[in-house]
Amino acid sequence: MKEIILKTQSVTKHFYEPVEFKVLDTISFEVYKGEFLTVIGKSGCGKSTLLYILSTMDTDFEGELFVDNQNISRWKQDKLAAIRNEKIGFVFQFHYLLGEFSCLKNVMIPALRLGKLPHDVIEEKAYQKLELLGLKDQALKPSSKLSGGQQQRVAIARALINDPLIIMGDEPTGNLDSANTQNIFSIFKELTQEFGQTIIAVTHDQDFAKASDRTIEMQDGKIINQNYKFN
Amino acid sequence: MSVKKQYPINGEVAYTYIVSNKRLTMVAALGVTLGIAVFIFMNSMLAGFDKSSSEAFFKSIPHIRIYKDDEISKPIANQSRNNIPVIVNPKVVPSNNTIVNPKQVIQLLKNQPDVILVTPQLSVGIFYNNAKTQISGRAIGIFPEEANQMFNMESYVVEGNVNYLKNNINGILLGSGIAAKMNVKEGDNISITSSVGMTKVMKVIGIFQTNNSVVDKTTSYINIAFAQQLMKKNSSYITDINVNIKDYNKAKAYAPQLAQLTNYKAEDWESANETYMAATRMRAIIIRFVSISILLVAGFGIYNILNMTVMQKINDIAILKAIGFNGRDVIRIFVAQALIIGLIGIVFGVLFASIMVAVLQNYYVGGDIGYFPIYFKLSNFLKGIFFGFVVTFLAGFIPARKAANIDPVTIFRK
Numbered sequence: 004m005k006e007i008i009l010k011t012q013s014v015t016k017h018f019y020e021p022v023e024f025k026v027l028d029t030i031s032f033e034v035y036k037g038e039f040l041t042v043i044g045k046s047g048c049g050k051s052t053l054l055y056i057l058s059t060m061d062t063d064f065e066g067e068l069f070v071d072n073q074n075i076s077r078w079k080q081d082k083l084a085a086i087r088n089e090k091i092g093f094v095f096q097f098h099y100l101l102g103e104f105s106c107l108k109n110v111m112i113p114a115l116r117l118g119k120l121p122h123d124v125i126e127e128k129a130y131q132k133l134e135l136l137g138l139k140d141q142a143l144k145p146s147s148k149l150s151g152g153q154q155q156r157v158a159i160a161r162a163l164i165n166d167p168l169i170i171m172g173d174e175p176t177g178n179l180d181s182a183n184t185q186n187i188f189s190i191f192k193e194l195t196q197e198f199g200q201t202i203i204a205v206t207h208d209q210d211f212a213k214a215s216d217r218t219i220e221m222q223d224g225k226i227i228n229q230n231y232k233f234n
Numbered sequence: 235m236s237v238k239k240q241y242p243i244n245g246e247v248a249y250t251y252i253v254s255n256k257r258l259t260m261v262a263a264l265g266v267t268l269g270i271a272v273f274i275f276m277n278s279m280l281a282g283f284d285k286s287s288s289e290a291f292f293k294s295i296p297h298i299r300i301y302k303d304d305e306i307s308k309p310i311a312n313q314s315r316n317n318i319p320v321i322v323n324p325k326v327v328p329s330n331n332t333i334v335n336p337k338q339v340i341q342l343l344k345n346q347p348d349v350i351l352v353t354p355q356l357s358v359g360i361f362y363n364n365a366k367t368q369i370s371g372r373a374i375g376i377f378p379e380e381a382n383q384m385f386n387m388e389s390y391v392v393e394g395n396v397n398y399l400k401n402n403i404n405g406i407l408l409g410s411g412i413a414a415k416m417n418v419k420e421g422d423n424i425s426i427t428s429s430v431g432m433t434k435v436m437k438v439i440g441i442f443q444t445n446n447s448v449v450d451k452t453t454s455y456i457n458i459a460f461a462q463q464l465m466k467k468n469s470s471y472i473t474d475i476n477v478n479i480k481d482y483n484k485a486k487a488y489a490p491q492l493a494q495l496t497n498y499k500a501e502d503w504e505s506a507n508e509t510y511m512a513a514t515r516m517r518a519i520i521i522r523f524v525s526i527s528i529l530l531v532a533g534f535g536i537y538n539i540l541n542m543t544v545m546q547k548i549n550d551i552a553i554l555k556a557i558g559f560n561g562r563d564v565i566r567i568f569v570a571q572a573l574i575i576g577l578i579g580i581v582f583g584v585l586f587a588s589i590m591v592a593v594l595q596n597y598y599v600g601g602d603i604g605y606f607p608i609y610f611k612l613s614n615f616l617k618g619i620f621f622g623f624v625v626t627f628l629a630g631f632i633p634a635r636k637a638a639n640i641d642p643v644t645i646f647r648k
Contacts, residue, residue: 055643058556060555060556060641060642060643061641061643061644062641063641080560080561080639080641081560081561081562084555084558084559084560084561084563085558085560087555087556087557087558088557088558088559089558093556093557095556095646099549099552099553099556099646100553101247101550101553101554102550103250103251103254104250112243112247112554112557113557113558115241115243115246116243116557116558116559116563117558118241118243122241161557
């Protein structure tokens with residue numbers, strides 16, 4: 004029996020600017036604990052928008068969203084922030100680090116906000132995550148001084164720091180070369196298989212998607228295939 | 235760091251923003267500094283003006299003057315029964331203006347809790363005899379010690395000493411203008427004639443100068459007993475009782491109580507000098523408006539700068555929210571940043587204002603003003619500090635609250 008970690012029920016979203024446009028149309032699907040799920044689809048099919056809704060960062064939608072068996076569709080901002088802090092790690096398409104802080108601090112901040120561990124333990128853990136992503140020697144540099152690929156890897160380290168239930172990535176390997184992509188992929192695999200964490204990643208990378216547990220295909224705001232088969 | 239105690243991550247983020255944008259921090263703090271400094275400075279000036287003009291004022295008049303007012307006779311009948319017109323012609327009741335049993339009244343006044351000084355005085359119309367011409371003027375009979383305490387007469391006696399009056403029953407302290415006209419100096423004798431025709435030779439024991447030429451050219455001070463003699467009256471003949479109270483600003487409220495207590499007219503200094511008070515009030519309003527305008531302008535400037543820092547960091551706010559900071563955290567971060575900037579600005583503002591006040595305090599303007607009338611008043615500084623904190627708090631809070639309540643994605647999409 005597979006445990007459901009995230010579920011949507013007819014999630015629909017409209018954009019009103021510049022003209023009304025249905026960007027997501029009754030999206031319903033389930034994600035299981037420990038699953039490595041990828042979402043593919045053409046540019047503009049709504050996959051990033053869907054991911055933002057799943058990550059609770061966008062509350063302007065219709066339908067129901069369940070995370071860890073709780074219906075959070077109409078939760079207040081502050082409660083959602085707490086969910087994001089503890090249960091969801093997010094990797095953006097364009098890294099999005101705090102430029103005035105060191106890489107190490109960037110990785111530490113979500114854990115410091117959570118406040119469950121003492122400062123030195125968090126620091127130790129942040130070093131481990133950076134080492135995992137091959138960035139230990141860059142730890143004390145200001146994050147704005149790093150290359151795009153390095154910043155993206157710092158962002159992944161940050162998403163991992165609180166050992167979240169779900170890690171979401173919007174093109175998490177978009178800025179990375181093949182060696183680093185391979186590394187991230189194996190990290191993700193290990194997290195799902197050994198630690199039961201769930202990965203949901205939006206990607207254009209066919210090879211990346213192919214190697215995941217399951218792939219959802221989207222088109223024009225709809226899911227057209229819950230279990231896409233690569234030929 | 236213990237596990238239970240929440241690591242002050244909000245504070246650390248605020249601190250990092252302040253340190254990594256030193257120039258912006260300094261500009262914002264400078265805005266606060268100037269606003270606070272000018273605000274405190276203007277208010278110190280206002281306080282100085284008020285204090286110096288009141289001090290000048292109380293050199294010749296008491297906080298409250300008690301005297302017997304003229305009474306108007308009351309008609310026996312106001313209207314007739316048969317609509318026959320009644321002609322009435324009220325007149326001043328022919329009684330003298332003395333206070334009955336002044337010693338008892340004085341004692342009564344002295345027993346009041348807020349009263350600090352009570353002294354009687356008697357004004358006598360006189361002529362200063364100078365060969366064939368007579369200069370009209372006024373001799374004020376006083377108890378020298380008490381009057382000196384009340385009016386700080388020492389401060390404007392330029393020759394001789396007010397205390398010599400005590401030992402010379404026929405001593406006279408002359409105004410500088412009259413002394414010049416009479417061509418006398420300390421130690422000389424002059425002759426005066428009272429309005430009731432009594433002529434006396436007086437010994438000049440001192441000369442005073444108030445810089446109010448009307449006073450200096452007409453007025454002199456003598457012993458109250460001698461004034462009574464000049465009026466051909468006994469020692470209980472007193473027309474005025476001067477009263478000083480603890481806080482002269484309360485005179486207006488306190489005077490009616492004394493009037494009721496003594497059954498005489500009690501006139502507070504403000505009512506006695508309406509024109510002067512109107513001018514003072516006007517000056518206070520002008521300065522207050524100027525200082526509030528400065529505060530508004532400075533406050534708006536501070537607001538703008540801090541608003542800019544929040545808007546610059548809007549992307550960071552979205553990231554912070556994305557990784558789990560809630561609206562309150564965001565507000566705390568930016569309010570903390572604003573308050574640190576405010577604190578820096580206020581410290582320098584207070585310092586700057588203190589320097590300006592200290593410099594001006596030592597600036598000699600001359601005349602009877604002497605040094606520029608400005609002084610350190612704690613309440614002005616506290617007001618400045620308070621306003622500074624309120625403005626910086628709002629300047630951080632308002633834009634941060636706006637940013638705190640939107641979905642992070644709304645910011646990312648822009």
